[in-house]
Amino acid sequence: MSKQTVFRLKARSSPDDLVASEEAIPSIGKYEVLIKVRGVTLNYRDIAISKSKYPFTVKDNVVPGSDAAGDIVKVGDGVRELSEGDRVIGCFDITNQYGPQQDWDWGQGGPIDGVMRQYITLPASAVIKIPQGSPQSYLEWACLVCTGATAWNALYGNNPLIPGQTVLFQGTGGVSITGLIFAKAAGATTIITSSSDEKLEYVKSKFGADHVINYKKVPNWGEEARKLTAGKGVDQVFENGGSATIEQSVAAIARGGIISIIGFLALAEQSQMPDVTQLALGSGSIIRGINVGSKQLLEDCVKFVAKAGLRMPVEKEFGFSRDEIVNAYKYLESGQHIGKVCINVD
Missing domain, CATH: 3.90.180.10 (Medium-chain alcohol dehydrogenases, catalytic domain)
Known part of the structure; x- marks a missing residue:
């Protein structure tokens, strides 16, 4: 042929x-x-x-x-x-x-x-x-090529995820669900957001999300995530929305936590753009852009998936x-x- x-x-x-x-x-x-x-x-x-x-x-x-x-x-x-x-x-x-x-x-x-x-x-x-x-x-x-490497980079490319920490995922797309699978396997507590109660219940039952938040019903979902962590805030956020969701991500993040900028699905009007500089300074957070990941990160991800038998x-x-x-x-x-x-x- x-x-x-x-x-x-x-x-x-x-x-x-x-x-x-x-x-x-x-x-x-x-x-x-x-x-x-x-x-x-x-x-x-x-x-x-x-x-x-x-x-x-x-x-x-x-x-x-x-x-x-x-x-x-x-x-x-x-x-x-x-x-x-x-x-x-x-x-x-x-x-x-x-x-x-x-x-x-x-x-x-x-x-x-x-x-x-x-x-x-x-x-x-x-x-x-x-x-x-x-x-x-x-x-x-x-x-794993793009989604897996992206999720792995977010969790381990800077300050590596530690068992017992809490990670918040925006939405139920591939990066969020894959990241949730990785985080659960590593011993983290997980929170996921969506506008659909049906999707949230499915993710909770199939993938073991510890907490779910419907962001349509709870617009200040960052504050809700903070409540779920006894006021401390989450250690990592998978920021898939962009300028329209970053303010809530900062509201959810713990002091010194990492917000991984992954997607641009929800853009704010120019007149409503948040002051990200002020938000980062006020929260003491790391706001980090994720550009997929290197071959080394992908190799580490492949080894983890194989060793842990993750699907x-x-x-x-x-x-x-x-x-x-x-x-x-x-x-x-x-x-x-x-x-x-x-x-x-x-």
Whole structure:
């Protein structure tokens, strides 16, 4: 087989701009591997890219998607630690080995072509082997590439989470649910917010959230979170909303706690923008931007998931056709999901 199915965004006004084509399976260089893609997961970033709302560079006619798991089918002559048949995932940024991400020029599915295709080539240095014998599916492992690395970076990339601490998660999307799974496994107390009582009850029963807050019913949910911690405040916040929610995050945070800025789902009107400088100074908190995570962080995350036997929150699967992928985008955009929306390439 010398051809593969590849999906590209011919324009970027909506997910409907996705077009399928037949293209050659790429050859590999000396230090690269060829991966047969088995599973892909979506992120809010993919929605933003498809609608020209992503605030960073996106190449024309891009192959979307950053998160994939699959099997190595060919190895370059200079590759030593990977072999044909290995189950693997690729890093979000193919250049970031360690430390903070230095730029936005190498993220898959944006400035460079991504994973929405049957075969991809990656530098061996950007590939992580999945531990042998692990029960997680390809889709579960794909969940870790962006979502898992982001959650792990938030919890362990600065002052590492300590058992007994409290973490608050905004919303029931992939990063929040994955972070909740990690935090519970590490012995933390967890609080999660949503506007849906049904979602909150589901998360409490399925994923073991210790406390839930409906932010529609309790607009001052930061104060409520503080009450749940006997007035101390939470040690970490997954800030997925942005300027419209940061004030409540600061109200919830303990002195010296970490607010991880992850998303920009809820933006305040310019006239209502909070004074973040004053908020940070008054709370003594660390407000930290999370740019996914390095290969080292992702490797640590993979080891933890394998060792603890954690199962990732695959909420809904779609097939590998143009209509199915567009429907997956639209389902993710609808906000109905609890966890991850996935594409089964097989």
